Amino acid sequence: MVKPKIEDVAKLAGVSPTTVSRVLNNRGYISEKTRKKVHDSMEQLNYYPNEIARSLFIKKTYLIGLIFPSTGNPFYGQLIFHLENICSSLGYKVLLCNSQNREDKERNYLKMLQMNQVDGIIAGAHNRGIEEYEIPMLPVVGIDRYLSNKTPVVSSDNYEGGQLATQLLINKGCKQIIHINGPHYLETPANLRRKAYEDVMRANNLNPLTYEFPLNATGEIVINIVKQIFDDHPQVEAIFASDDLIASKVLREARKRNINIPQDLKIVGYDGTETTRMLLPELSTVEQPIKEIAEKAVEIIIKQINGEHEDIQLETILPVKIIDSETT
Amino acid sequence: MVKPKIEDVAKLAGVSPTTVSRVLNNRGYISEKTRKKVHDSMEQLNYYPNEIARSLFIKKTYLIGLIFPSTGNPFYGQLIFHLENICSSLGYKVLLCNSQNREDKERNYLKMLQMNQVDGIIAGAHNRGIEEYEIPMLPVVGIDRYLSNKTPVVSSDNYEGGQLATQLLINKGCKQIIHINGPHYLETPANLRRKAYEDVMRANNLNPLTYEFPLNATGEIVINIVKQIFDDHPQVEAIFASDDLIASKVLREARKRNINIPQDLKIVGYDGTETTRMLLPELSTVEQPIKEIAEKAVEIIIKQINGEHEDIQLETILPVKIIDSETT
DNA sequence: AACAATATGTCATGCGGTTGACATAAGGGG
DNA sequence: CCCCTTATGTCAACCGCATGACATATTGTT
Structure with missing residues (x-):
């Protein structure tokens, strides 16, 4: 039992292959009667038009x-x-x-x-x-x-996202705000998040400080950087991470260090996927319109x-x- | 500039289409010299063999x-x-x-x-x-x-997973253990998780109690069921959820009710995906070998x-x- | 009765690539 | 010098389907 082709359908329906093709593509004149006959035959044979052959011909x-x-x-x-x-x-x-x-x-x-x-x-x-x-x-x-x-x-709007996050933290009274971002050299619009953060910080007479993690960051690398941030800046008041997974690491490490959230440390992530919102609804974040x-x-x-x-x-x-x- | 075909490559390389095909499929005798000529021509023309045409012929x-x-x-x-x-x-x-x-x-x-x-x-x-x-x-x-x-x-091994989870909770001294699962009517091996739970409970002279949520459960539905469980059974000691997302809802609701975890309530989820392990590492779970x-x-x-x-x-x-x- | 619209058939060609059959030519080994 | 191996070309058929050209009926309309 090989796959049936138009010819087989035609034979069973007692019509010509062209007629079957006409039914398939709604071209030319077809009576309801033969249309039905053809469809019945296709069903009976379990026929499915070969899209490969069709694609080859129509070049799409x-x-x-x-x-x-x-x-x-x-x-x-x-x-x-x-x-x-x-x-x-x-x-x-x-x-x-x-x-x-x-x-x-x-x-x-x-x-x-x-x-x-x-x-x-x-x-x-x-x-x-x-x-x-x-x-x-x-x-x-x-x-x-x-x-x-x-x-x-x-x-x-990555720039707006960076602005919103940074401004939110400033509005809540934070001054020592650190940003965590992916590698700088990657030419992506996501870099605007960092730029917005730095712009807003400076506009408020605050010192921006961005930590970078390498591409293809494993969980290990990220957690190490997070630890380093806490070690380097024990008095950090807020951290704006460029995605929620990183933010969750920050949250985790802060809890481990018994830092009160949000009183002593505020955290904002980025992405706001359904999964994150479900697993970690307490995380403040910038939600992308996915x-x-x-x-x-x-x-x-x-x-x-x-x-x-x-x-x-x-x-x-x-x-x-x-x-x-x-x-x- | 349409897409080049074998013929174009052949013409540029000064060989026959068959020769190009031979190069492409490593068939017959080909001298290194013409092989190179052909490859050069392909590169020059930016030629990529049309897999559609190929598929049609080789029926794969x-x-x-x-x-x-x-x-x-x-x-x-x-x-x-x-x-x-x-x-x-x-x-x-x-x-x-x-x-x-x-x-x-x-x-x-x-x-x-x-x-x-x-x-x-x-x-x-x-x-x-x-x-x-x-x-x-x-x-x-x-x-x-x-x-x-x-x-x-x-x-x-869904049965083993259900066993491990239930047994773990029992070993830790829980008696009132509730299970949350998807709809019963679905004939999936995941139903074995429930069966294992119920078997282990009975084997330990405990009463199994399974809550079902409908298929395509929205977050809303799940959280409602979780609330209901806490309302119906305030003294529940442990909850075994059939997936991590549900377990996270349980965890969330328990925290909201100021229930001490794990002292007063223990939770086990299911799946243990990388994402869950990253976002919610504190959640005990049954990890599938994805x-x-x-x-x-x-x-x-x-x-x-x-x-x-x-x-x-x-x-x-x-x-x-x-x-x-x-x-x- | 003449004509248009409807309904179907036959046939050939092509989409791009593969393959087999067959021909031809050059070079090497005995 | 003959034969075998290597290297390449020509040609046709095919994969399953679409389509255009053309022929031929059968209806229905005026």
Whole structure:
């Protein structure tokens, strides 16, 4: 029992292959009677049109490649969930790639996606020095990453997020506020969080101090930096971490050191994913509009795919929301 | 500038299309000189072999479909990460499907995957009454779900997990132990957690008591049930939740009620994902071997794809590990 | 009765790549 | 010098489906 093809359906229905194809694609004149006959035969044979063959002919796969560091990360997991969801509702399928922030992987995935003739790529991972994202004729959208100077980017308002977080802490009377961020050299809009923090600090005549952790930070590395911060600055009043996982480490370490939260130390994280909000609702954080980011990204990629290049803006920035919870 | 094809490469390299194909597939005799010429031409033209065309001919796509409720969930997010990772290392690509536990979605995805000629499907979502998983000629593996009585299943040792958790609580002197679980009617190996709990309770002359929450539980529903448990049984000594997210709600509510943990109330969750361990390391839990589950599942699907049906066992059960942390 | 609209069939071509059959040519070994 | 191995080319068929061109019926309309 091999897979049935159009020919088999036609034979069973007593019509010509062309007629079956016409039914499948709603082309030309088809009577209700034969339409039914054909559909019945397809069901009986358990026939499913071969999308591969179809794609080859129409030169379109309805496939979109997603390149992100890892679905295991709550932020990317939720983002990818929404991306897939929206794509699926529009008839697009999704090829998943976990780049793990590794340049070699990213390159290979890029190649693979092209070989598989994807209609577009949405990427939220990017190691410097991958110019390969400038792919002639292939729509690409970046999420929180500048992929090339022609690639549209969607991100939340990282600068505003940094402002909101820093201002909140200042408003609550903190002066010694430390920021923890990823590596500086990475050219991502997320760097704006740090810039906003530093700007706001200076505007308030306060000294900014940013600790950096290396990329691909393991939990170990992060906790070491957190410990170091507490050791270096025992009188720190607030810590603004550039993501919730780091913030949770800070929270953990502070509790271990019997520091009163929020009286003696205030903490603000970043992302506000469903998972974090569920597991750690007490954490104050800057919530990213993950679903809206996904919607925008898909909207733009579809526009590109459909050749509507006019009304595509290169940069889309969505508003964030600060959640003033129990750690502030 | 359309996409180059073999013919274009051949022309540029000054050889015949067949020769290019020979280079690509390492067939027949090829001199090092022409091999280089061909590769140079491919690079110059930015040529990538069209996998769609290739797939059509060789009747194999190297695609594997993944159907799970949501990448947003930490457990599935991590599981999918590993699945994709392993598949990718074996030359397989992954089509992602978020079924959201919805029967209609699941059916559509199943159809879609067949139309796209996937080589196999790994599914961890299953609504009762979908017999469509019995797909002739299409390898399928279930993770923690019985998909059909011929479909191999991989899961962690849910019974042992339930035993370990319950026994731990009993060993620590608890008598009033309540269990929270998903709906009973769902035929999943996870039901064994409940069975183990009830068995162990009875074996110790204790009364088991299981609270069920409906499927697709929103955070709201879960927190309501948790509140109800505390209202109904103020003197409860321990709660064993069938996943960490629920356990976190219990923990949260207990703190809100100023119940001392672990002195007055002990809590054990289930799953032990990286995210939970990071955000809520104090939570005692039963850790599933997520990576190993993924490895087994892929191993089995590949064996099926390669037609090695002999040494495939229908049920694979992997050991769990209890983490005795601060909530016990 | 003439004509348009509807309904279906036949046939050939192409999407991009693979493969087998067969031809041809150069070079090396005996 | 003959034969075998190596290296490459030509050609046609095929994978499953879409599509355009064209032919042929059967209806219904005026």
